[in-house]
Amino acid sequence: MRSLPPARKAYVVLKPTLLYRAVGRRWSNVYVDEALKPTAPDQAAHRLAEPVYVRIEAQPGEQLQDRVGGLILVSEDGTWFSVRLAEPRPREMATAFCHAEVAGDDDRARLDALVADGFLEEAKPRRLRGGVNRLSLPLLEDGHPLIVDAKALEKMA
Numbered sequence: 001m002r003s004l005p006p007a008r009k010a011y012v013v014l015k016p017t018l019l020y021r022a023v024g025r026r027w028s029n030v031y032v033d034e035a036l037k038p039t040a041p042d043q044a045a046h047r048l049a050e051p052v053y054v055r056i057e058a059q060p061g062e063q064l065q066d067r068v069g070g071l072i073l074v075s076e077d078g079t080w081f082s083v084r085l086a087e088p089r090p091r092e093m094a095t096a097f098c099h100a101e102v103a104g105d106d107d108r109a110r111l112d113a114l115v116a117d118g119f120l121e122e123a124k125p126r127r128l129r130g131g132v133n134r135l136s137l138p139l140l141e142d143g144h145p146l147i148v149d150a151k152a153l154e155k156m157a
Contacts, residue, residue, distance in 0.1 A: 004067055004068075004072075005067060005068045005069075007065040007067050007125035008066045008068070009066045009125075010066070010074075010123050010124065010125035011064045011066075011111070011115065011122055012120065013059060013063065013119070013120060014118060014121055015060065015119045016058065016059060017085075017119050017120070018057060019056050019057065019058050019083040019085060020083060020084040020085075020147065021053060021073075021081060021082070021084075022051040022052065022082065022137055023053065024051070024140045025049045025050065025051055025052060025138070025140065026049065026050060026052050026143075026146070027048075027139075027142055028048045028050045028091040029091070030047070030048040030091050030092065031044035032045065032046050032048070033046075036097070048091055048096055049139065051137065052144055052145070052146060053084065053088050053147050054149070054150060055147060055149055055150070056083075058073055058083075062076065063123060063125075063126045064085075064120065065080075066108070066111065070084070070104060071107055072128075077129065078127055078130075080128050084103065084106075086103070086106035086107050086109065086110040089102075090146055
């Protein structure tokens, strides 16, 4: 396992805050040919996948850290995992190859709004425990919802 690059900024959670954690992958509605150009499903060489998320709630005392590659939620003991702040959107052909960049922009805009509304406050980054986990997320059945709640997650297990 490797370590993460340093946090650009960190924020302590002051009020319960809705987040999204990736728990799987599903096939998107984006099909491309060998040259990675949009195409009809019956002519596609590739179909792109996208993460499936579960809604979770960050609790007061936890910390959000903005790092290269996205946001992570850090518990008080230093354990952490990747999260999204903005509600995830399905992959579309127009943004298929910059989807992560668009998601990062959405997260930073939501981060600014949460700071302005008093849900988050800038803080010194907390020390992380553990390294980067490179395990692949399971591929779920075709047509699986993009966002699930905790009860649906229990049924997936």
